[in-house]
Amino acid sequence: MDLSFKKPSKNVRKAMCQASLDLGDREIETNHKRNAEDSLKELTRHEHARIVNSGNSAIMIAMSNIKGPVLLPDQGGWTGFKKIAEFLGLKIAYLPTNHGIIDLEILDDHIKLTNPQSLFITSFAGYMAEQPVKEIFELCDRRNVILVEDASGAIGDPQKSLACGDHAHIILASTGSPKIINLGNGGFISTNDPELFNYSNYLLKSFRTSPVMCAGMVEAIKNAPNSLSKILKACNFLKKKINPVLFEGYRGINITLPSENPKQMGRELRKRIPVEGGGIISTCPRYDRINQPAVCLEIKNLEIKCLKKDNLREISDITNKIISNYII
Template sequence: MIEVDLNFKKPSERTRTIMLEAAINTDYASKRGTEYIKLAEIEISNITSHEHVKIVNSGNSAILAAMSNFKGKILIPDQGGWTGFKNTAEFLGLETLELPTELGVINPTVFAEYIQEYNPEAFFITSFAGYIAEQPIKELFEICNDNGVILVEDASGGIGDVERRLGNGDNSHIIVASTGSPKIVNVGNGGFISTNDNEFLKKSKFILKTLRADPVTCAGIAEEIRNASYISSKTIEACDIIKKELQSVIHPDKRGISIALKTDDPKKVGYLLRQRLQADRRSIITVCPRYERVMIDAICLEIKNLDPGCLEEDTINEIIQIVKGIIE
């Protein structure tokens, strides 16, 4: 029996209204459609601090556009990354190297030694390792700059960071992101790529045009991205509160938008939690080992999947009590 009232993340009511109006009144060729696309690019540029932006139909399309620029080795984390990094590199015939991490989190010293030894052309990383722990993006970016490596940050989970450590173009050569469900900027589909070096976008011109987003998606992004900082901070705050009350938390002292807990029997624990914790009949539990989270026995509470409006004190406390009753 479900004992806590949770809502799965959805676009704001205003965003849904704007997307409906765009669907009725615009197309690619219309002046209004062009205005939606341009407005979305401006809003993304404002939040990433990158000068050049293109909007595409998914986060994986943004990764494809970015990775198509490279011919050499692609470095990715050994866990806590995104499977799209591996799959896209394989599709393009590029060699990938897996950087050893501390359950997804990168040690800058190890990173510096690794890239000096193996000389990758680009490094693809997510803002949060497995959504559960903030990566030291600025330090990694400085090391990349010193060694001629292009840092590509997948900021699907980090966009709108109020502390400006994540999703900040000052710390990334290229930012890619998904705006599908249930990302921080959630309009159900779409994604984007941003950079200060327009040559990257020029080289990917055919891919970007082929995989461009429609004006309805752009209209939604232009509005919903304005909520990113609120959604991000609310989710991180909820995770911080929950982590303080639970044992066996992986990376307990790092910011995250999901929570990973060690357990000897993740399948059983995951099953039990799914019976008690659902959001609009959708699961918020991930069972590990899993490359996109951590490669050990664990379960993840996907707080990022929840509508921030339901992340109030009473609800958070109910989540804590349910998890304690099953895991501890």
């Protein structure tokens, strides 16, 4: 079994290398930026898009426009949501969830209770399970709550359910490794509301990225739908082979395993499933996954070429042998 940690594709690196040779040519640099933003607008179906130097910068730009309480899921979100809201002095309210998955009735009740101005979610709760984003958006829109979707793990969704501007007021994402749009670093933010960028002009200038990253973005966007489809297919395959798993009936880009001793189980899995250049094992409880003892196989971290059925079968065989000793 030959597994390697995801890095920017050859086409992306080639485009970035060429763009680095063009540095200083303002016309070419402007074209790289324009082409990248146009590609993002087409992908997200939003009218406006900006490329920034990180996903957290995109979150800060979004939150800098928000004065009221910020509503966050009680688990399965992103730690940057909490940290940046605290940094900006914003009041945070936590939404009770079903292991990260949002229930619409509970959301509606909690909106009435906390009167938030915004809700920040990830497309997949903890990368584990798809959120009902369309339904969440429709509810938020009726209640005048701004829905911000962190689509780092879902950009290019072939079903157009996630990372789609029809279902989110704001979409943002990281484009660092090992995200779906993989540039090694960077991020973006998109919206149909031009005022978002007018109010955030200074931050956008402070967080702007290089034309080299913009050139890579154009190529990486081309890869995104195919990459996400293959990761989803691999996770679906593994969910059928490994027992027990959580969120068996949900789309997701990692595999979550209940465990009585996640740290020890994680150590054994790391030894048996080595990954060149990185790893795919994380342990819970943790806010950005699930608040219960568990081990996650972060399939999203692997190079797409590694997602062959022979490799996946071996991963499932190894996991099944180990997991029986740690089942809750």
